[in-house]
């Protein structure tokens with residue numbers, strides 16, 4: 001049995017260390033906005049080479065707090081790919097603005113050729129989603145943003161440590177956001193998130209917004225909210241960050257194994273392998289590919305004890321009619337969702353697991 005993700009195993013592998021951290025933090029009574037959070041913020045800022053890294057309650061909050069701090073208002077429009085989590089669109093919705101949905105390109109990212117035609121007088125920004133641990137084509141997106149005088153807000157929830165031209169995901173636009181949901185690349189034991197920015201003013205606003213509008217002296221100087229990253233979660237994350245380079249190395253190794261094993265199957269379109277293009281440094285939050293006879297493949301693998309997942313339960317944002325996306329035609333994205341599937345990609349997989357998955361997939365297509 002190879003589960004898609006094994007939450008318990010991930011904890012149990014390192015249980016005694018985690019228990020020590022929990023004991024240490026709790027016995028100090030260090031729960032809200034304490035030194036472990038400060039340290040995690042400092043270390044993460046250094047890791048992705050950004051000036052400010054601010055822990056918040058989750059990745060969705062990070063997006064809307066950033067948009068709020070950026071002054072996004074009702075009537076404003078922001079362009080996002082339809083192949084994203086509903087959270088990207090919801091964050092835009094909850095600052096009163098409108099998510100404008102765009103197509104998916106051949107490497108499963110926001111299609112940069114589909115952005116400019118969606119720009120109107122109301123467009124305030126582009127939100128590239130750095131999906132599956134890969135960056136969008138940021139050179140082109142930066143060019144389009146500059147040319148049209150609009151901002152870039154990165155949803156890099158799935159891309160902590162990913163790089164493009166040597167620059168980290170989350171550091172391209174006015175701000176970038178991260179999620180520490182347990183199944184994410186850097187996962188905690190519950191919800192967690194962060195916002196990264198090089199803009200001092202935006203950072204100051206987000207720090208106020210996440211803590212009831214209170215400044216360092218505790219005075220309320222603005223309307224604020226409560227969206228803090230728990231100190232206990234930060235302590236866990238700070239510990240995991242120490243070996244995070246090795247985690248990335250392992251994920252890239254697994255991706256290369258999948259690529260080596262599956263590359264010659266004509267019925268599959270694989271994501272770009274780690275060895276492919278020096279411009280992209282992908283960290284493989286997910287291994288998402290396109291497969292002919294996808295549903296039959298999934299059923300076969302399931303019978304063999306191998307679990308797969310279709311991202312967003314198979315529903316791109318433009319399919320949510322109840323949210324007002326009726327009548328929007330995105331044929332490239334629809335096509336993608338007919339064939340897309342994600343193979344297991346996580347830190348508890350063994351090499352034997354990967355070989356078994358590859359061999360079962362080969363079996364399926366040789367029949």
Ligand SMILES: *Cc1c(COP(=O)(O)O)cnc(C)c1O
Nearest residue numbers: 058059060085087157158179181
């Ligand atoms: C996980 C995720 C989010 C939301 O993060 P939460 O921490 O669950 O709120 C946003 N966008 C994308 C692309 C994600 O994968």
